[in-house]
Amino acid sequence: MGNFILLNIEHLFLAFFIILIPCFFDGVICTDSESSSILPPLIPLPPLPPLVPLPPLPPLIPQLLNFADQRLALVYPIIMTFRNMIISDPLGITQTWVGSDICNYKGFYCDNPPDNKSATTLASIDFNGFQLSAPTLDGFIDQLPDLALFHANSNNFSGIVSPKIANLQYLYELDISNNNFSGPFPTAVLTMNSLSFLDIRYNSFTGSVPPQIFKQTLDVLFINNNNFIQKLPDNLGATRALYLTLANNRFTGPLPKSIGSASSSLKEVLLLNNLITGCIPYELGFLRDATLFDAGNNLLTGPLPCSLGCLDKMEELNFAGNLLYGKVPEVVCELGNLVNLSLSNNYFTSVGPICRQLIKNGVIDLRKNCIQHLADQRSVEECTLFFVNPRSCPDPSTFSLLPCKVPPKSKGHLVSDNAAFSKHRL
Numbered sequence: 001m002g003n004f005i006l007l008n009i010e011h012l013f014l015a016f017f018i019i020l021i022p023c024f025f026d027g028v029i030c031t032d033s034e035s036s037s038i039l040p041p042l043i044p045l046p047p048l049p050p051l052v053p054l055p056p057l058p059p060l061i062p063q064l065l066n067f068a069d070q071r072l073a074l075v076y077p078i079i080m081t082f083r084n085m086i087i088s089d090p091l092g093i094t095q096t097w098v099g100s101d102i103c104n105y106k107g108f109y110c111d112n113p114p115d116n117k118s119a120t121t122l123a124s125i126d127f128n129g130f131q132l133s134a135p136t137l138d139g140f141i142d143q144l145p146d147l148a149l150f151h152a153n154s155n156n157f158s159g160i161v162s163p164k165i166a167n168l169q170y171l172y173e174l175d176i177s178n179n180n181f182s183g184p185f186p187t188a189v190l191t192m193n194s195l196s197f198l199d200i201r202y203n204s205f206t207g208s209v210p211p212q213i214f215k216q217t218l219d220v221l222f223i224n225n226n227n228f229i230q231k232l233p234d235n236l237g238a239t240r241a242l243y244l245t246l247a248n249n250r251f252t253g254p255l256p257k258s259i260g261s262a263s264s265s266l267k268e269v270l271l272l273n274n275l276i277t278g279c280i281p282y283e284l285g286f287l288r289d290a291t292l293f294d295a296g297n298n299l300l301t302g303p304l305p306c307s308l309g310c311l312d313k314m315e316e317l318n319f320a321g322n323l324l325y326g327k328v329p330e331v332v333c334e335l336g337n338l339v340n341l342s343l344s345n346n347y348f349t350s351v352g353p354i355c356r357q358l359i360k361n362g363v364i365d366l367r368k369n370c371i372q373h374l375a376d377q378r379s380v381e382e383c384t385l386f387f388v389n390p391r392s393c394p395d396p397s398t399f400s401l402l403p404c405k406v407p408p409k410s411k412g413h414l415v416s417d418n419a420a421f422s423k424h425r426l
């Protein structure tokens with residue numbers, strides 16, 4: 001669009017010469033036809049490039065447009081400035097961003113603001129899948145004071161997230177996933193008390209995640225697939241989120257015991273592909289509402305705590321690709337809603353009859369472990385090498401504790417769609 005504007009100005013300039021200069025000559029110099037002969041021959045202008053029809057330029061004076069509400073007149077120049085910053089719009093979305101009817105621009109939605117039910121304002125923006133490219137959102141969303149939702153999944157917006165978004169008092173959903181943002185975690189969100197949905201996954205954010213984010217009342221915190229590097233904060237379990245995804249970053253350190261405090265809320269937790277170390281805390285067994293827990297491909301070690309046998313809503317449990325060992329607790333295999341227990345690529349050494357049945361059913365994957373007489377295990381050498389070093393966990397007695405009555409087996413389950421791993425939002 002930058003080049004486009006230049007082209008515009010060039011055209012206007014040429015148009016000026018074509019239209020205005022002959023008039024000038026007509027009116028002042030060429031008053032009588034005889035005198036024209038004494039003028040030097042006109043040098044022909046270079047051929048003009050063919051005029052490509054341009055999209056209408058936004059009017060410079062919005063006052064001339066008739067807006068349904070003063071609030072819309074106020075955001076109009078903000079939208080036009082942003083429109084001029086867009087460098088690629090393969091779907092032609094911005095062609096609809098003309099005139100005073102902002103509420104009918106593609107991606108823009110109006111509503112009555114909470115502070116004045118008779119006013120009409122720009123309340124929500126949904127650019128999901130629009131494939132727009134712009135170097136920044138700075139000066140755009142932070143200047144739309146009544147914005148409650150901003151969804152921009154799968155665009156190509158970059159730059160950092162402006163601290164000024166903290167001014168958006170009504171914003172409760174911010175989704176900038178699958179873009180090209182960089183820089184630190186957008187700490188401005190920490191002061192946004194209305195925010196309940198934060199999705200910044202699939203970007204290039206770096207540095208650490210402020211622990212305060214886990215104290216905020218968010219329902220959804222998706223920060224997977226960035227470049228965050230830090231120890232898992234001790235207060236992780238303070239989160240009241242239902243969906244928590246930290247996967248595909250570089251989180252280190254142990255899974256904090258505080259995870260058990262999130263018991264009344266957490267439904268899905270994705271921690272896979274990080275560098276999480278240490279033994280699995282017994283407190284993980286407190287997540288009674290969790291249906292999905294995925295800590296695959298980390299550096300977890302020690303046995304599986306029996307407390308996991310209390311996760312009676314659990315459907316998918318993944319610890320594949322860690323350094324776990326010991327016996328797979330039979331209570332875990334008795335979980336009634338379990339559809340997928342991935343324990344492959346660990347160092348488990350034994351498995352009981354209930355679990356064996358689930359291996360047959362394809363519910364449990366125990367390939368590449370150290371279980372004698374089971375198919376597709378690690379070599380004796382590999383297993384021996386692993387167990388050369390003595391291994392232990394703190395609080396070994398907690399591994400056999402069961403913080404619940406073993407629930408009756410239930411039938412029927414919903415398989416999670418693992419939404420955080422679809423880059424595109426439906």
Ligand SMILES: *[C@@H]1O[C@H](CO)[C@@H](O)[C@H](O)[C@H]1NC(C)=O
Nearest residue numbers: 069070071116117118119120
């Ligand atoms: C509410 O909005 C309407 C429509 O824009 C406006 O006429 C009215 O003055 C506003 N009321 C207040 C109290 O601001």
Ligand SMILES: *[C@@H]1O[C@H](CO)[C@@H](O)[C@H](O)[C@H]1NC(C)=O
Nearest residue numbers: 088133134135156157158180
């Ligand atoms: C995304 O935007 C950057 C500049 O901000 C540009 O270099 C790149 O080509 C764009 N990518 C796509 C796929 O449009």
Ligand SMILES: *[C@@H]1O[C@H](CO)[C@@H](O)[C@H](O)[C@H]1NC(C)=O
Nearest residue numbers: 133155156158159179180181
């Ligand atoms: C992200 O931005 C960089 C430059 O800022 C660009 O080179 C790259 O192509 C962009 N990525 C995508 C997926 O568009």
Ligand SMILES: *[C@@H]1O[C@H](CO)[C@@H](O)[C@H](O)[C@H]1NC(C)=O
Nearest residue numbers: 294296316318320340341342
């Ligand atoms: C079970 O979970 C693992 C790890 O998430 C996954 O790779 C595998 O495809 C799943 N199996 C089935 C049958 O869904």
